Amino acid sequence: xxxxxxxxxxxxxxxxxxxxxxxxxxxxxxxxxxxxxxxxxxxxxxxxxxxxxxxxxxxxxxxxxxxxxxxxxxxxxxxxxxxxxxxxxxxxxxxxxxxxxxxxxxxxxxxxxxxxxxxxxxxxxxxxxxxxxxxxxxxxxxxxxxxxxxxxxxxxxxxxxxxxxxxxxxxxxxxxxxxxxxxxxxxxxxxxxxxxxxxxxxxxxxxxxxxxxxxxxxxxxxxxxxxxxxxxxxxxxxxxxxxxxxxxxxxxxxxxxxxxxxxxxxxxxxxxxxxxxxxxxx
Amino acid sequence: xxxxxxxxxxxxxxxxxxxxxxxxxxxxxxxxxxxxxxxxxxxxxxxxxxxxxxxxxxxxxxxxxxxxxxxxxxxxxxxxxxxxxxxxxxxxxxxxxxxxxxxxxxxxxxxxxxxxxxxxxxxxxxxxxxxxxxxxxxxxxxxxxxxxxxxxxxxxxxxxxxxxxxxxxxxxxxxxxxxxxxxxxxxxxxxxxxxxxxxxxxxxxxxxxxxxxxxxxxxxxxxxxxxxxxxxxxxxxxxxxxxxxxxxxxxxxxxxxxxxxxxxxxxxxxxxxxxxxxxxxxxxxxxxxxxxxxxxxxxxxxxxxxxxxxxxxxxxxxxxxxxxxxxxxxxxxxxxxxxxxxxxxxxxxxxxxxxxxxxxxxxxxxxxxxxxxxxxxxxxxxxxxxxxxxxxxxxxxxxxxxxxxxxxxxxxxxxxxxxxxxxxxxxxxxxxxxxxxxxxxxxxxxxxxxxxxxxxxxxxxxxxxxxxxxxxxxxxxxxxxxxxxxxxxxxxxxxxxxxxxxxxxxxxxxxxxxxxxxxxxxxxxxxxxxxxxxxxxxxxxxxxxxxxxxxxxxxxxxxxxx
Numbered sequence: 001x002x003x004x005x006x007x008x009x010x011x012x013x014x015x016x017x018x019x020x021x022x023x024x025x026x027x028x029x030x031x032x033x034x035x036x037x038x039x040x041x042x043x044x045x046x047x048x049x050x051x052x053x054x055x056x057x058x059x060x061x062x063x064x065x066x067x068x069x070x071x072x073x074x075x076x077x078x079x080x081x082x083x084x085x086x087x088x089x090x091x092x093x094x095x096x097x098x099x100x101x102x103x104x105x106x107x108x109x110x111x112x113x114x115x116x117x118x119x120x121x122x123x124x125x126x127x128x129x130x131x132x133x134x135x136x137x138x139x140x141x142x143x144x145x146x147x148x149x150x151x152x153x154x155x156x157x158x159x160x161x162x163x164x165x166x167x168x169x170x171x172x173x174x175x176x177x178x179x180x181x182x183x184x185x186x187x188x189x190x191x192x193x194x195x196x197x198x199x200x201x202x203x204x205x206x207x208x209x210x211x212x213x214x215x216x217x218x219x220x221x222x223x224x225x226x227x228x229x230x231x232x233x234x235x236x237x238x239x240x241x242x243x244x245x246x247x248x249x250x251x252x253x254x255x256x257x258x259x260x261x262x263x264x265x266x267x268x269x270x271x272x273x274x275x276x277x278x279x280x281x282x
Numbered sequence: 283x284x285x286x287x288x289x290x291x292x293x294x295x296x297x298x299x300x301x302x303x304x305x306x307x308x309x310x311x312x313x314x315x316x317x318x319x320x321x322x323x324x325x326x327x328x329x330x331x332x333x334x335x336x337x338x339x340x341x342x343x344x345x346x347x348x349x350x351x352x353x354x355x356x357x358x359x360x361x362x363x364x365x366x367x368x369x370x371x372x373x374x375x376x377x378x379x380x381x382x383x384x385x386x387x388x389x390x391x392x393x394x395x396x397x398x399x400x401x402x403x404x405x406x407x408x409x410x411x412x413x414x415x416x417x418x419x420x421x422x423x424x425x426x427x428x429x430x431x432x433x434x435x436x437x438x439x440x441x442x443x444x445x446x447x448x449x450x451x452x453x454x455x456x457x458x459x460x461x462x463x464x465x466x467x468x469x470x471x472x473x474x475x476x477x478x479x480x481x482x483x484x485x486x487x488x489x490x491x492x493x494x495x496x497x498x499x500x501x502x503x504x505x506x507x508x509x510x511x512x513x514x515x516x517x518x519x520x521x522x523x524x525x526x527x528x529x530x531x532x533x534x535x536x537x538x539x540x541x542x543x544x545x546x547x548x549x550x551x552x553x554x555x556x557x558x559x560x561x562x563x564x565x566x567x568x569x570x571x572x573x574x575x576x577x578x579x580x581x582x583x584x585x586x587x588x589x590x591x592x593x594x595x596x597x598x599x600x601x602x603x604x605x606x607x608x609x610x611x612x613x614x615x616x617x618x619x620x621x622x623x624x625x626x627x628x629x630x631x632x633x634x635x636x637x638x639x640x641x642x643x644x645x646x647x648x649x650x651x652x653x654x655x656x657x658x659x660x661x662x663x664x665x666x667x668x669x670x671x672x673x674x675x676x677x678x679x680x681x682x683x684x685x686x687x688x689x690x691x692x693x694x695x696x697x698x699x700x701x702x703x704x705x706x707x708x709x710x711x712x713x714x715x716x717x718x719x720x721x722x723x724x725x726x727x728x729x730x731x732x733x734x735x736x737x738x739x740x741x742x743x744x745x746x747x748x749x750x751x752x753x754x755x756x757x758x759x760x761x762x763x764x765x766x767x768x769x770x771x772x773x774x775x776x777x778x779x780x781x782x783x784x785x786x787x788x789x790x791x792x793x794x795x796x797x798x799x800x801x802x803x804x805x806x807x808x809x810x811x812x813x814x815x816x817x818x819x820x821x822x823x824x825x826x827x828x829x830x831x832x833x834x835x836x837x838x839x840x841x842x843x844x
Binding site for chain 2: 013037038039040042044047052054055058059060061062063064065068070071072073074075076077078079080082083100101103104256257258259263264265266267269270271272274275277278281282
C-alpha cells in the first residue's frame with residue numbers, strides 16, 4: 001500500500017499560500033495511487049521555485065540548470081528505460097530559457113511527464129515578466145507593461161505534434177492529480193501546464209482571477225486534434241481545464257534499436273565485446 | 283614517396299586519397315594522409331597529402347614526388363612543392379602544362395571515366411594512373427573497390443581504374459621506385475576521429491549527444507554508424523547546451539556518456555561543464571580545436587583552446603584535461619579519460635584538433651585487453667544507509683549510486699550548493715565543507731597524470747617542449763636535429779591538467795636552450811608551465827595560420843637560436 005505521505009519531505013521554502021503546495025500534494029497522491037517506488041522515479045528540474053520540487057518530494061532527482069531540465073531527462077530515459085521520469089519546472093524555465101529544448105523534446109517524444117508550474121511571472125528573481133505574462137503587465141523591468149504577447153505552450157506543443165497536452169489549475173487538486181496520473185502513464189512526452197497563482201509577485205493573475213475563469217472542458221474528445229487546438233487557444237474570461245489531447249505516437253526510445261531489451265545502464269560490458277569493430281580499418 | 287592530390291571540393295579527392303592509401307597499406311607500406319579542405323561543399327581548392335614509406339611516417343612532407351592535379355588551380359598552387367624529378371598526373375582535356383614543364387603525365391581522366399560508365403569516376407581513373415606510375419599492380423585497389431561499392435558500381439569503377447592504369451603505363455612504365463616494405467603483420471588504417479570513436483565504443487560509451495561541428499563531426503558519425511550493432515545511442519541535440527545536458531542525464535542515470543564539439547560549441551557547454559563539476563557527474567567532452575575566435579577558420583587546425591578548456595565554467599571545480607598526440611596513444615588515452623571521469627566523478631576534457639582528427643595513418647591493431655572499464659559504483663555490500671550522494675569522505679569521493687540501483691534509496695544531485703543528501707543549503711559551514719570535498723579529489727587525480735614522453739637524448743642540451751597533435755612533427759624535427767646536435771630531445775605532454783611537472787622540472791633547468799612549439803599565437807602551454815612551475819622556456823615557436831607545422835620550420839627555428 002503506497003501512501004502520499006511516503007513521498008513528502010518535511011520543509012519547503014515556498015511562500016505561504018503558494019500554488020506549489022497544492023501541486024506537490026497532488027503529485028504525491030498521484031505517485032502513491034500509481035504506487036511508483038520512489039527510487040525508481042527520477043525527477044529532473046531546472047531552477048526556479050517550481051524547480052525546487054525534487055527537494056520536497058521523496059524520489060530520485062537531478063536538479064540541474066535553469067532552462068535545462070528536459071535534456072538530462074531525455075538522457076536519463078535513454079540510459080535507463082525502467083525509470084519513471086518527471087520534469088518539474090516553471091514557465092520561465094520551460095518556455096523561456098529552455099524554449100529550444102521544449103520544442104525539440106516535443107519532436108523527440110521521450111516517455112516523460114512534464115509538469116510546468118505556470119504562474120505567469122518570475123518568482124525566484126522577484127517579479128519580472130515570464131514568457132506567459134499577460135500583455136500590459138507592469139513589473140520592475142517591464143516598467144511600461146509587457147509589450148510582447150504571451151507564449152501559448154499548449155498550442156505550441158500541439159502544433160509540434162505532442163501526444164499528450166493538458167491544462168490544470170493548482171486550485172483544482174483532484175483534477176490535477178488525475179491528470180498527473182494520466183500523464184505519468186502516457187507513453188510519450190506529456191505536457192501538463194498547471195496554472196497557479198504567485199501570491200507574492202503576480203497581483204494580476206490571482207487565485208480569485210483563475211477561480212472565476214477556469215472550467216472543466218467536459219465532453220471533449222481527446223483524440224480530436226482540431227478541437228484540442230481550439231481549447232488551447234481559449235483564454236481570458238473562460239479558461240478550459242482538462243486533457244485536451246491524448247493520442248500516442250511512437251516514442252523516442254521505441255525507435256532506438258539499441259534500447260531493445262535490458263536498460264542500457266544495466267547491461268554488462270567488456271571492451272573485448274567490441275574488438276571486432278576495428279576490423280573495418282584493416 | 284609523397285603524393286599531393288588536389289582539386290575542387292566535390293571532385294572526390296578524399297575518396298582517391300583514401301582508396302589509394304588503403305591499397306598501399308594492404309600492399310604492406312607505411313602510409314600517412316592528411317586533408318586540407320575549405321569550408322564549402324563545392325568548388326574552392328581542397329587537397330590531400332599522401333606519404334608512403336617503409337615504416338609509417340609520423341608527419342607529412344613539405345615536398346611532393348607526384349602531383350595529381352584534377353584542375354589547373356591545383357597545378358598552379360602546388361607546382362613549387364613538386365621536386366624537379368616529380369611527375370604530374372593531369373587531364374590534358376581540362377588544361378595544359380607550360381611548354382617548359384616536361385614532368386606531365388597526361389591521362390584523359392574524364393574521357394576514360396565516361397567510357398567506363400560516368401565522368402564522376404575520373405578520380406578512380408586517377409588512382410589507376412598513380413598505381414601505374416608507382417609500378418604497382420591494380421589488384422589490391424580492385425579488391426577495395428569490390429568491398430566499398432555495390433557490385434554494379436564496383437564493376438564500373440574497376441573498369442575506370444584499369445583504364446587509368448593502362449593509360450599511364452603507356453607514358454612511363456615505372457616512373458618511380460617504391461621504398462622497400464617493412465611488413466610487420468596486419469595494419470589498421472584510420473584517422474584521428476575514427477580512433478577516438480573506436481576508443482569511446484571500446485570504453486563502453488553508451489550515449490553520445492552532440493551537435494555537428496567541424497572537426498569533431500567524424501567522431502559523431504563514426505559512433506552513429508555503430509548504434510544498432512553495438513548497443514549505443516547517438517543523438518543529434520538541438521544545440522550544444524542540450525548535448526552536454528543530455529549526456530549528463532544519461533551519465534547520472536548510469537551509462538558512460540560523451541559529447542564532442544569544437545571551441546565554439548564548447549563555449550555553449552561551459553555552463554553544463556560547471557554543472558558536471560557541481561553535481562560530480564562523470565562526463566567526457568572531446569574538444570576538437572580549430573582556429574578562433576568565433577567561427578574562425580572552420581576547417582583548419584589550431585591549439586588555441588587550451589586556456590579555454592582549463593578555465594571554462596563558472597565557479598571552482600576540478601577537471602582533468604588530456605590530449606590526443608598520435609593515433610597509437612590517443613586510443614588508450616581516451617579510454618583513460620572515461621576511466622578518470624568515472625573514478626573521480628568529474629568532467630574530463632579530451633583535446634584534439636583538426637590536424638589530429640583528419641590525419642590517417644597505418645598502425646598496428648589496437649590491443650583491447652589494455653582497456654579499462656571499471657565503473658567505480660557503490661556496491662550493495664558496502665552501501666552506507668541511508669544513502670547520501672555527497673557523503674563527506676577523506677578523499678572527497680562519495681560512493682556513487684545510480685537512481686533505481688538500491689530499493690528505498692533515492693539519489694539526489696543538485697546544481698545548488700547542497701548537503702550530503704543533495705539538498706539545497708545556504709549555510710556557510712556546509713558550503714565550506716562541500717567546496718573542499720570537491721577540490722580534495724585533485725590530489726589523487728594529479729598522481730594519475732602521465733609524465734610527458736621524452737624522445738631523444740636522456741640529458742638534453744636542446745630541449746623542445748610540445749603537447750597534443752604536434753607530436754609526430756616535433757619528433758621528426760628532433761630526428762633531423764640529432765644528426766648535428768646529438769643532445770637534443772623532445773618532451774611531449776599528453777596529460778595536461780593537472781600538469782605533470784616532475785620531468786620538466788628536472789630537465790628544463792639542465793638544458794642549455796629550450797623551446798616550446800605550439801599551434802597558437804600566445805604560447806598557452808608555455809604560460810601554463812610558467813604558472814605551475816615557475817619555469818620559462820627560452821623560445822616559443824608559434825604558428826597560428828591554421829596550418830600544421832612542418833618539421834623543417836621547427837628545425838630552422840631551433841638552429842637559428844642554437
